[in-house]
Amino acid sequence: MKAYGFTRYGGAETEAFLDLPVPEPGPGELLVRVAASGVNPADWKVRAGLRRADLPLEPPVALGREVAGTVERLGAGMSGFAPGDEVFGGTVGSAGGWAEFARVPVSFAALRPSEVAVTDAAVLPVAAATAYDALVQLALPPAATLLVVGAGGGVGLAAVQLFRSRGVEVVGIASHGKHELLAGLGAAPLAPGAPVPGRVDAVLDLVGGDALRGAVANLDGNARVILSAADHAGVAALGGRPVERVRSGERLAAVARLVADGSLDPNVTEVRPFDEAGSALAVVEGGHARGKIVLRIP
Structure with a gap:
């Protein structure tokens, strides 16, 4: 072949x-x-x-x-x-x-x-399913605030849509070229290195390294949960944990249903x-x- x-x-x-x-x-x-x-x-x-x-x-x-x-x-x-x-x-x-x-x-x-x-x-199996795994793991209530580090990538854009569909407020750190797209999805765009306004209930990191450390440093310690899909060692050093991937057909079917009903692009x-x-x-x-x-x- x-x-x-x-x-x-x-x-x-x-x-x-x-x-x-x-x-x-x-x-x-x-x-x-x-x-x-x-x-x-x-x-x-x-x-x-x-x-x-x-x-x-x-x-x-x-x-x-x-x-x-x-x-x-x-x-x-x-x-x-x-x-x-x-x-x-x-x-x-x-x-x-x-x-x-x-x-x-x-x-x-x-x-x-x-x-x-x-x-x-x-x-769907890589980016969207990773975002869905984070959604289930965090289980944030409506009106909670999530900071997404690397919101302009494939996992980030899926995460923004999934969390917004559950009523979660999302602040998305991304390059300026992705800000219009993020705003259109209902997120508040934020430039890398910029101070994070207000309280954040959880952080979802999709970049790792300096980007993760810098974002957490800008929170003044007010995030209750930190997850990373990119830097397991780095997030552990910050008191967080990795996104737990659940590579199952049931998760894939759940993500596909969200695409079918228009909840996820x-x-x-x-x-x-x-x-x-x-x-x-x-x-x-x-x-x-x-x-x-x-x-x-x-």
């Missing part, structure tokens, strides 16, 4: 179109004929070797951590899905989604509602052909994506 990935750990020069065997689904897995796959910062981090501790891979490896497509066949002993089902979910190991076929764990797959476009479903701003995989990843790696980028797999 045709795939796009990397031949060794390193920079963009290690990326290439690959001819790989069609993967065989194991127990607990689906083989999915991929129609669309999301492009995420995790993809270049995997290629660069920054995720080797939690995702050790032996190149050549197909990139792509999330897909939408059609079930081709099931691993041994599987039930709940059937060949021909339209599904979306996360990928397994080296069988990434930037390929004609991908392995998807049954535990992190869901049927795609007909109201949800395949290109929208393809970007996945913010897909570009759908690119598969042969532009390299340039699509370069845009995300350079921090220039205005929304979610999706690859259409022929």
Whole structure:
């Protein structure tokens, strides 16, 4: 099958179109004929070797951590899905989604509602599902105030929408170019390094490092809960904890229902052909994506 990935750990020069065997689904897995796959910062981090501790891979490896497509066949002993089902979910190991076929764990797959476009479903397992996990974990009441560090990224934009739909006030730290978008979603935009006005009940960090430390320093210690999806060690040092990812089909189905009823816009701003995989990843790696980028797999 045709795939796009990397031949060794390193920079963009290690990326290439690959001819790989069609993967065989194991127990607990689906083989999915991929129609669309999301492009995420995790993809270049995997290629660069920054995720080797939690995702050790032996190149050549197909990139792509999330897909939408059609079930081709099931691993041994599987039930709940059937060949021909339209599904979306996360990928397994080296069988990434930037390929004609991908392995998807049954535990992190869901049927795609007909109201949800395949290109929208393809970007839900990583960014939107992370934001939903944070929503459930924080369980903020209406009228509480949440500070989102990195509100202009894929997870941030989903988080703004999800928390606002629950009546939570959101202050979003992002670059000036994202302020109009955030305001349109009902958040109060804030420039990095600016003082945070008023009381904040919780912080959701999606950047880590100096951005997280600076944001918390500007709170004067008034946040009760600090979560991070980007910097587990950094948030622990501040007395917070990481976002607990619940990679389940039930969570994916819940997120898809929110897209179907109009509560959540996945913010897909570009759908690119598969042969532009390299340039699509370069845009995300350079921090220039205005929304979610999706690859259409022929």
